[in-house]
Amino acid sequence: MSSVDITTHSTIVILDFGSQYTQVIARRIRESRVYSEIVPFNLSADRIQKLQPKGIVLSGGPASVFAPGAPHPDPAIFSLGIPILGICYGVHLMALQLNGSVEFSDRREFGPGTLKITAPCPLFDGLPSEFAVWNSHGDKVVSLPPGFQIVGTSENSPFAAIENRSRNLFGVQFHPEVAHTPLGKEILENFLYNICKCRPDWTMGSFIERSCREIRERVGPDKVVLGLSGGVDSSVTAALVHRAIGDQLTCIFVNNGLLRSREAETVQKVFGEAFRIKLQYVDASNRFLERLTGVTDPEKKRKIIGEEFIRVFESTALELKALDSKEHRYRYLAQGTLYPDVIESVAIAGNPAAMIKSHHNVGGLPEKMDFELLEPLRQLFKDEVRQVGLELELPKEIVFRQPFPGPGLAVRVIGEITPERLQILRQADEIVVSEMKAADWYYKVWQSFAVMLPVQSVGVMGDQRTYENTIALRIVESQDGMTADWVRIPYEILAKISSRIINEVKGVNRVCYDVSSKPPSTIEWE
Ligand code: XMP
Numbered sequence: 001m002s003s004v005d006i007t008t009h010s011t012i013v014i015l016d017f018g019s020q021y022t023q024v025i026a027r028r029i030r031e032s033r034v035y036s037e038i039v040p041f042n043l044s045a046d047r048i049q050k051l052q053p054k055g056i057v058l059s060g061g062p063a064s065v066f067a068p069g070a071p072h073p074d075p076a077i078f079s080l081g082i083p084i085l086g087i088c089y090g091v092h093l094m095a096l097q098l099n100g101s102v103e104f105s106d107r108r109e110f111g112p113g114t115l116k117i118t119a120p121c122p123l124f125d126g127l128p129s130e131f132a133v134w135n136s137h138g139d140k141v142v143s144l145p146p147g148f149q150i151v152g153t154s155e156n157s158p159f160a161a162i163e164n165r166s167r168n169l170f171g172v173q174f175h176p177e178v179a180h181t182p183l184g185k186e187i188l189e190n191f192l193y194n195i196c197k198c199r200p201d202w203t204m205g206s207f208i209e210r211s212c213r214e215i216r217e218r219v220g221p222d223k224v225v226l227g228l229s230g231g232v233d234s235s236v237t238a239a240l241v242h243r244a245i246g247d248q249l250t251c252i253f254v255n256n257g258l259l260r261s262r263e264a265e266t267v268q269k270v271f272g273e274a275f276r277i278k279l280q281y282v283d284a285s286n287r288f289l290e291r292l293t294g295v296t297d298p299e300k301k302r303k304i305i306g307e308e309f310i311r312v313f314e315s316t317a318l319e320l321k322a323l324d325s326k327e328h329r330y331r332y333l334a335q336g337t338l339y340p341d342v343i344e345s346v347a348i349a350g351n352p353a354a355m356i357k358s359h360h361n362v363g364g365l366p367e368k369m370d371f372e373l374l375e376p377l378r379q380l381f382k383d384e385v386r387q388v389g390l391e392l393e394l395p396k397e398i399v400f401r402q403p404f405p406g407p408g409l410a411v412r413v414i415g416e417i418t419p420e421r422l423q424i425l426r427q428a429d430e431i432v433v434s435e436m437k438a439a440d441w442y443y444k445v446w447q448s449f450a451v452m453l454p455v456q457s458v459g460v461m462g463d464q465r466t467y468e469n470t471i472a473l474r475i476v477e478s479q480d481g482m483t484a485d486w487v488r489i490p491y492e493i494l495a496k497i498s499s500r501i502i503n504e505v506k507g508v509n510r511v512c513y514d515v516s517s518k519p520p521s522t523i524e525w526e
Helices: 022-031 043-050 075-079 088-099 184-195 204-219 234-249 264-272 283-294 298-321 380-389 420-436 492-506
Strands: 011-016 035-040 055-058 084-087 099-104 108-117 130-137 140-144 149-154 157-164 170-171 223-227 248-257 279-284 330-334 371-372 449-463 464-477 508-513
Touching: 011 022, 022 035, 022 043, 022 184, 043 075, 055 088, 055 184, 075 088, 088 099, 088 140, 088 157, 088 170, 099 170, 108 157, 140 234, 170 420, 204 330, 204 371, 204 380, 223 298, 223 464, 234 264, 234 330, 234 380, 248 264, 248 298, 264 279, 279 298, 279 449, 283 420, 330 492, 420 449, 420 464, 420 492, 449 508, 464 492, 492 508
Parallel strands: 011 035, 011 055, 055 084, 084 170, 223 248, 223 330, 248 279, 330 371, 464 508
Antiparallel strands: 099 140, 108 130, 108 149, 149 157, 157 170, 449 464
């Protein structure tokens, strides 16, 4: 199960009880340079032991420990001799399974609180005797399991932090992983370094070194093909695999005719020229645009683009494969799969990770092709991928670029896609990007782009009446694209973007700013 060489890294295993914060715990631990891995809550104690973790964290969860079907871990984990930290739901489970008692309270404690340290505990070493914490729980511990003592209390809970020092078991009712617990990092680091004796050995430099070694060992003399989109994930994968095996890697870049201005040139410049990666550039714009003629339904657009992409990619890859020799063949397909895509999310009612199924798999690659998958980023979170990209010397424009949908400008030209309407959108979008960069806002927001509306309206230019197109501006902030809010961007920037678009882009006489949040709106318009 572990994809990391456990002999070289201190590992913390996080049992996932379905909290919306489980991935946040994993990221916080990695920010402290300790490798962490999320596993399903019911992984047996035996299998957990095989991962040789230095410590175990029991995550929070949306349920009450008493709810029907509430997830419970293998009770044998408490006897492995491995330090355990229970967070929120995790401490309630710990108390319940070790014969303390827990009560269900229908008055959920949610929001800020103050933790008072009442006895010395290695979890709170070096911290003040009182500090702010963030609570979000319904259940509460009401009597301690044998061998435990109270080490911290809060306004509403005499059992806010507990420990069994001799067994290295610790529990906190609050959430140290969230930013609203300002000393949470220190608490987690006390657990990692003092209690679990982890070494801070998870760095992106060491990741690159090890990953290159593994790629070389696995690939041997064979060859690798990769679908390069110019997005962060496929770009970093390309740079990493190229670092490992050089010319044994060939990237395929498909121009689907729905790219932004100068996108194809940038990819060719960065990867073909600067990195000298073998790049197969396929201009398939005509094929895509022909099939999209007259199509206005967003899901139809996505379907056509997805199908067409697979066809083009497949035939290009087959052309490469046709050149295979017995000794060197295109055997692997590299993909930029990230850790959040591979975590087995726990199917518990209320777990957002389990409920939300992405509909954004357009741009996915052929499943039936005769390739073995190479996914060197599958252990990494997005921020780690960006660090790897920087260490591999990819330009900032690529490493920090905003997300761009697989179907490209097709879902930003609302209604029918024509070369003329695409051209208008490209010009408008280029102005948005360049003004956002000039004002130092581009990298501060999640996405900022133009949308071409199927609306014409009356305007006046000089003495002439005009009847032209409308561009909508969409600028949003977001953590992960699941929810988003429109950015309160300074009026001067909006004014500049608007006047430049209307003056410079022929065919546009009106610009609107989208002031809707997600939900209930979405980020893209289609
Ligand atoms: P929505 O519009 O659903 O978008 O709020 C959330 C995030 O996903 C991106 N997006 C897509 N990405 N293929 C993709 O690869 C798609 O079909 C697609 N649709 C939306 C969107 O840009 C935003 O970051």
